[in-house]
Amino acid sequence: MRATSLIGPYQPDDIIARGQGTPRTVAQFLSDVSSLADLLPDCPTVLNLAASRYEFLVGFAAAIMRRQITLLPYSRAPYALRRIADDFPGSYALTDRDEQREEIESISVQIQQAPSPVSLPAVVPRIPLDQVVAVAFTSGTTGNPVPNRKTWGALTAVARATGSRLGIKERDRVTVAATVPHQHMFGLEASVMLPITYGLSMYAGRPLFPADVRSVLMDVPDRWLLVTTPLHLRACVADGVAVPTGGLVLSATAPLTVELARQAERQFRSEVHEIFGFAEAGSVAERRTIAGDEWKPLDGVRVDQEGTAYVVKAPYLPGPVPVPDHLSLLPNGDFVVHGRKADQVNVAGYRASLGDLSAKLLQIEGVHDGVFVLPDGETGLVTRLMAFVVAPGKSGEEILRDLRAHIDPVFLPRPLVCVPKLPRNETGKLPREAVEDMIRRWREQHDGEV
Amino acid sequence: MGQDQSGLSSIEQELAELIVRTLKLKIHPMSIEPEAPLFGEGLGLDSIDALELSLAISQTYGYQLKSSDPEIKAIFSSLRALAKAIEKNRTK
Structure with a gap:
C-alpha cells in the first residue's frame, strides 16, 4: 500500500506552529509527537478535545502513529461526548493541560515549553494512504450522530487540491490562522492538513473577536491565510478590522453573500475564496465569491447527477456521496448551489x-x-x-x-x-x-x- | 453610580438592555442577575453570542474585547463584571 509522509516538505528548523509559547520548529514537533505517542494508552479511538491547534496536531499525529482513530466531536457539550464515548467504547480523551472531563478518561497533551534538545536527524513517519485516521460526525435522520470515516489518503488529497487551487506552493512562507475549530471537518482540512501537507506554519490559537483576528494577523511575520466563516467575516467587517495586506481569506461552513465578500475583500485587502463541502465528503469545490456563483470542483473531484440527486465522486472516497443541497450542474462540471434541502x-x-x-x-x-x-x-x-x-x-x-x-x-x-x-x-x-x-x-x- | 430597585447601576441597565436586544433573549433586562454567569449556566450564552455581543459593545462603547486579554474570563463572568470593564475601557 502506498504511503506518504506525516508532514510535508519541511526542513527541521522550519516553524510549524506559532502562538504556542515560542515558535515550534519541525524538529520539536516530531519530538513532541514521539514523546506523546509513547504515553498514549492502548485504545482504538481517541477524542481529541485540545483547544490549541498545535496540541491538537501533536495529539492527532501521535494517535496516527499508534494507529488510533481520532474522533472529531461536533460539540463539546457533555451529552455529545458521552454519546460518542458510548458508540466507541474504549475511547479516551486528549485535552489541554489541566482539563479533566467527567464523561471519559482524559490525558492532557503536555508540550515542553522550553525548547528541549532534540536528537537529530528526526525521522518523519510515513502513513499508509488507506489508514483510517479520523471520524467526523454528522447528525443522522434519527438524531444519532453518524460517523464518517476519513482515510489519510482522503485528508491529504483534499489538502493538496485545496492548496493548489489557492496557488499555494510547497514551503511558502505562509501562516495559517483560523477562527474555526480544528475538530470541525473544514477546520481540520484547511487549518491543520493544509499547512502540514504544504510545509506552512499554523497559528495555534483560535481568534474569536475581531480584535483577536487583527492582532493575530498583525503578528504573523510572513503572509497570512485566514480560515474562517461568514459569521466571523461579518463581525470583522462591521468592526472595521485593519490587517496587513497580501493575505488570503478562505471561508466555509455557510454561503457568503457577494456583498459581504466584496466588503471583506476591501477590509482585508485580499482575495476572499470560499470552500463548498460537508462532513461526509470533505471540501468539494472552491470559488472566489465576487467572481460568480459557480463552484469549481477541486482537482480530482466530480459532481454528478444520479437520478434526481447529486453526488460527489473522488478517488479517495469509498463511493459516491450524496450532496445535502439542491444544486444545478453546468456543462463544464461546475455547479451552482440553491440552498439546503428542506428540513x-x-x-x-x-x-x-x-x-x-x-x-x-x-x-x-x-x-x-x-x-x-x-x-x-x-x-x-x-x-x-x-x-x-x-x-x-x-x-x-x-x-x-x-x-x-x-x-x-x-x-x-x-x-x-x-x-x-x-x-x-x-x-x-x-x-x-x-x-x-x-x-x-x-x-x-x-x-x-x- | 445610581441604582434603582432592580439593584442595577445605570450602565448595568443599559448593558442588560443591549444584551437582551442584541441576542433576542425572551427575558426582561431587569431580570438579569448582576452577579450570575452570562455563559454556560445562568443566561446560557455561547461563543456566537460572545461574538455578537462583542460587536455590539464595540459599536456602542468603542471598546474592543480581546480573547487574549488575561482578564477575559473574568470580564465575561457576569453583567456586573462586563459593565465594569466597559466603564473602564470605553472610548465613546
Missing part, C-alpha cells in the same frame, strides 16, 4: 435537521406538541432557530433546561414560545404557511418589547 438547517456552521430537533423536543416529559422552525428575514450575525411548544404545566425555562441536555447549544431556540396548540391541519401536518403565520403573529405581539 436541513445551518446555524453558525452547524448542520441539523429540524425534524430531529423537533423529535428531541417531543421526547421531553410534559411536552405534548412542539416544532422547531427557522424564521426568515432575521437580522444580526446569525439566524437562530425558534421553537413553538405545547406543554401545559411546564415553563419555558424548564423545557430549555431539559433541551440543553439533548441538543447542541447553538440550536437552542431563541425564543422558545409556549402556545396552547399548534396549527396542525386535518392530516396532522404543520403547513409552512400556518407556521409562518404563527411566527408573524408572535412577532407582532412582541414587537417593540425589549
Whole structure:
C-alpha cells in the first residue's frame, strides 16, 4: 500500500506552529509527537478535545502513529461526548493541560515549553494512504450522530487540491490562522492538513473577536491565510478590522453573500475564496465569491447527477456521496448551489435537521406538541432557530433546561414560545404557511418589547 | 453610580438592555442577575453570542474585547463584571 509522509516538505528548523509559547520548529514537533505517542494508552479511538491547534496536531499525529482513530466531536457539550464515548467504547480523551472531563478518561497533551534538545536527524513517519485516521460526525435522520470515516489518503488529497487551487506552493512562507475549530471537518482540512501537507506554519490559537483576528494577523511575520466563516467575516467587517495586506481569506461552513465578500475583500485587502463541502465528503469545490456563483470542483473531484440527486465522486472516497443541497450542474462540471434541502438547517456552521430537533423536543416529559422552525428575514450575525411548544404545566425555562441536555447549544431556540396548540391541519401536518403565520403573529405581539 | 430597585447601576441597565436586544433573549433586562454567569449556566450564552455581543459593545462603547486579554474570563463572568470593564475601557 502506498504511503506518504506525516508532514510535508519541511526542513527541521522550519516553524510549524506559532502562538504556542515560542515558535515550534519541525524538529520539536516530531519530538513532541514521539514523546506523546509513547504515553498514549492502548485504545482504538481517541477524542481529541485540545483547544490549541498545535496540541491538537501533536495529539492527532501521535494517535496516527499508534494507529488510533481520532474522533472529531461536533460539540463539546457533555451529552455529545458521552454519546460518542458510548458508540466507541474504549475511547479516551486528549485535552489541554489541566482539563479533566467527567464523561471519559482524559490525558492532557503536555508540550515542553522550553525548547528541549532534540536528537537529530528526526525521522518523519510515513502513513499508509488507506489508514483510517479520523471520524467526523454528522447528525443522522434519527438524531444519532453518524460517523464518517476519513482515510489519510482522503485528508491529504483534499489538502493538496485545496492548496493548489489557492496557488499555494510547497514551503511558502505562509501562516495559517483560523477562527474555526480544528475538530470541525473544514477546520481540520484547511487549518491543520493544509499547512502540514504544504510545509506552512499554523497559528495555534483560535481568534474569536475581531480584535483577536487583527492582532493575530498583525503578528504573523510572513503572509497570512485566514480560515474562517461568514459569521466571523461579518463581525470583522462591521468592526472595521485593519490587517496587513497580501493575505488570503478562505471561508466555509455557510454561503457568503457577494456583498459581504466584496466588503471583506476591501477590509482585508485580499482575495476572499470560499470552500463548498460537508462532513461526509470533505471540501468539494472552491470559488472566489465576487467572481460568480459557480463552484469549481477541486482537482480530482466530480459532481454528478444520479437520478434526481447529486453526488460527489473522488478517488479517495469509498463511493459516491450524496450532496445535502439542491444544486444545478453546468456543462463544464461546475455547479451552482440553491440552498439546503428542506428540513436541513445551518446555524453558525452547524448542520441539523429540524425534524430531529423537533423529535428531541417531543421526547421531553410534559411536552405534548412542539416544532422547531427557522424564521426568515432575521437580522444580526446569525439566524437562530425558534421553537413553538405545547406543554401545559411546564415553563419555558424548564423545557430549555431539559433541551440543553439533548441538543447542541447553538440550536437552542431563541425564543422558545409556549402556545396552547399548534396549527396542525386535518392530516396532522404543520403547513409552512400556518407556521409562518404563527411566527408573524408572535412577532407582532412582541414587537417593540425589549 | 445610581441604582434603582432592580439593584442595577445605570450602565448595568443599559448593558442588560443591549444584551437582551442584541441576542433576542425572551427575558426582561431587569431580570438579569448582576452577579450570575452570562455563559454556560445562568443566561446560557455561547461563543456566537460572545461574538455578537462583542460587536455590539464595540459599536456602542468603542471598546474592543480581546480573547487574549488575561482578564477575559473574568470580564465575561457576569453583567456586573462586563459593565465594569466597559466603564473602564470605553472610548465613546
